[in-house]
Amino acid sequence: MPFAPLRNDTFLRACLRQATPYTPLWLMRQAGRYLPEYKATRARAGSFMGLATNTDYATEVTLQPLERYALDAAILFSDILTVPDAMGLGLSFAEGEGPKLAQPLRDEAAVAKLAVPDMDKLRYVFDAVGSIRRALDGRVPLIGFSGSPWTLACYMVEGGGSSDDWRRVKSLLYSRPDLMHRILAINAEAVAQYLNAQIAAGAQAVMVFDSWGGALADQAFQEFSLAYTARVLVKLQRTHDGQTIPRIVFTKGGGLWLDQMAALDCDVLGVDWTVNLGRARALVGASKALQGNLDPAVLFAPPEQVQAQARRVLDAFGTPHQGTGAGPTHIFNLGHGISQHTPPDHVQALVEAVHGHSRRLRAGAGSS
C-alpha cells in the first residue's frame, strides 16, 4: 500500500532550493528528553535501546513533538550507534551514562575483522521508518539519518564518547593512518547501504551527522572525514518512487571548511551556531541550501529572548530566494541537538517566531 500523499512539502522544497511561503523548521533531537511524554514512553520501554528497537515505541516518540509543535519535518527516532552495533561491537547504554561499545577497535586484529554488517540486522530501523511514514499519514516528510564514517569511527575506537579529546581515535589516526582508512572505507560502505535501505523503506530525505568532524585538524578533516562523507554521498539513491531524496550533511564545528563542503554532492549543509548565516550564504553560493543554526542554549532564556534570537538567525540569512527555479534557501534548526533542560513552552515560542518572522521577511522583500 503506498504512503499517503504529502500535505506539507515546505521542508523538502527548501532542501531542493525551491521557494517556500515561510522558512521551514525542525529541531535536531526534537523527540527527546525535554518532553515529559518522551520520558513516559522511555520508562515504559525500560531502556533507550528498548525504545529504539521497538517499532511501536520508535513511531510513538518520533511523532510526539509533532503533536505539540507545527514542525515541518519528522526525524526517525534512532541512535547513530546502530551501525557499529550491527557490526558486532556490542552497544549498550548504562543508565545516566553515554553509550558504550563492549568490543572497541583497539588493535590491528580487531580492525582486520571489521566488515560491513548484514543490513538484516538493522531491519528494526527500516521497519520503524515504514511505521512512522504510515503514522505520519502525509503530515510532514520523514528524515532518515546516519552518523558519518568518521563520527562512527570515533565511537568505535574509543568504545564510547570521549571525555579526553578523542585521544584513542586520534592516536590511531596519526600512528596508523592505514588502519584508520580501512575502518573508514568499511564505514562509508555501511552508511551508504544503511541510508539507501532507509530510503527504500520510506525516508524522504537523509542526513549525515558528522558530529565530531570539527575535532579534527585542518588536512586531517579533509582526509579522514570529508572524503568519506563524499564517498557515502555518491552511493546514495537520488530518487525513490519518482521523488528526489534531498541529502543533508552537518559537520559540527565545520564552519571553517564550508567552502570545501560546498563541493559535496549533497543538497543541504547544516551549520552550527558559530557560523554567520549571511557569510555562509555568500560563501556556498547558490549550490546548497543551509540548515541551522540557533544556539540550543538560547532556549533556556525567556520566550521573548528566544524569539528575538530566532529573528536574528533568520535576518542573518536574509530573505530566501522567492522566484521560480532554484536559489538560496534556509531551513531553520538549532546548531546542535536540543538540550534535555529545555522548557517545552520555549520551543512553542520558537516555532511561532520562525514561521511568523520568516513570512514577514518575504512580505517585506516583496513590497520593497
Next chain:
Amino acid sequence: MPFAPLRNDTFLRACLRQATPYTPLWLMRQAGRYLPEYKATRARAGSFMGLATNTDYATEVTLQPLERYALDAAILFSDILTVPDAMGLGLSFAEGEGPKLAQPLRDEAAVAKLAVPDMDKLRYVFDAVGSIRRALDGRVPLIGFSGSPWTLACYMVEGGGSSDDWRRVKSLLYSRPDLMHRILAINAEAVAQYLNAQIAAGAQAVMVFDSWGGALADQAFQEFSLAYTARVLVKLQRTHDGQTIPRIVFTKGGGLWLDQMAALDCDVLGVDWTVNLGRARALVGASKALQGNLDPAVLFAPPEQVQAQARRVLDAFGTPHQGTGAGPTHIFNLGHGISQHTPPDHVQALVEAVHGHSRRLRAGAGSS
C-alpha cells in the same frame, strides 16, 4: 638589580613580525603533568594551588621544560582562575577533578557584589614572575598570561568547568545580558590590571587565553568575548624598561572570526588546529604574527609521525618574512595545551623538527 640581558630573542622578534633565523616554538602548558619532574614537585607542594602560590615551586616548574628542550620562551606557571579567586569566589582543586569556585555568580545580588580585586591579593603571581626572570637569567623571554574576560566569566558563573555545554553561563547571557556585561566589564578591568602588574614585575610578553570564546554563537562572540578582549588590550602597557611588550590573543575555536580578530590591537593571534595557517596568513595579512597550531594529539604518535606533522604545519604557513622591517611571521605552538599523556621524548622530536625544518625552509626560499 636589573634582569640579565636576553640571549635568545627569537620569540620576541617573531611576535613583532621581525625576521628570525628559524621559527621559534614554545608549548601551551609546557610545564605540566606529562613531565615526571613536574609531578615530583607537585607531590612535594601537596596541591596544585600549593604549587602555584609558592614562588620557589612556581619558578622550579616553569624552568623544568627548558632543561629538557630547546624551547624559545618560558611561560609563567599559574592558573587562569587566580583572578576569580582574588575576587573572593573561593578557588579550590579537588584531587582528580577540575577547579571549583565555592561562590559562583548565580544571581543578581552576587553579580552586584563583584568588584575588581586588590592586586595585592595576587602578589604571589608577581613575585613568581620576578623570581622566574632571575632564574631564567636571560636564557629566553618570559610570557605572562591571563584568561580572557569571557573565559573567566564562564568559570565564575558555572562554578568550575562545564560538562554541560556552559548551560548556566549561556542562560545568564541570553536571559540577563545586562548582568553578563557587568561581569565582563569588571573582568576586563581586572585582567588589564593583572597583566600590567605582570609586565611591571618582569613579563616580557603577555597572552590572553580566550579558551571558551569558541563556545559562543556568532554575534554573541563579538559582543561578549571579543569586545572585552579589545577593552583589555587598550589598557595594557605597550613598553616596559624600553622594551616593547608583545600581546598575544588566543581564542580556541575562533578560526571563523579571524578576520575580525585581525582588527584587535595586539601583535600575535594564536589559532587552534582546525585553522589552515596558509589561509589564516592570507586572511590576517601583514598586521599580525600567527601562533600555532599542531594538534596536541599528534604527540601521541611515534616520533617520525610527529616530525612529519610538524613539517606540515610549518609548510602550511610557508616561508616567513626574511627581510628588514615587519612582515608575516610564525611562532610554532600546539593548538591547545599539551596533554598529560604525552611521552616526553616525542616533544624532543618535535622541537628538533621545528627548528631544523624551519631553517631549511628559509634556506630553500633564499636559494630559489
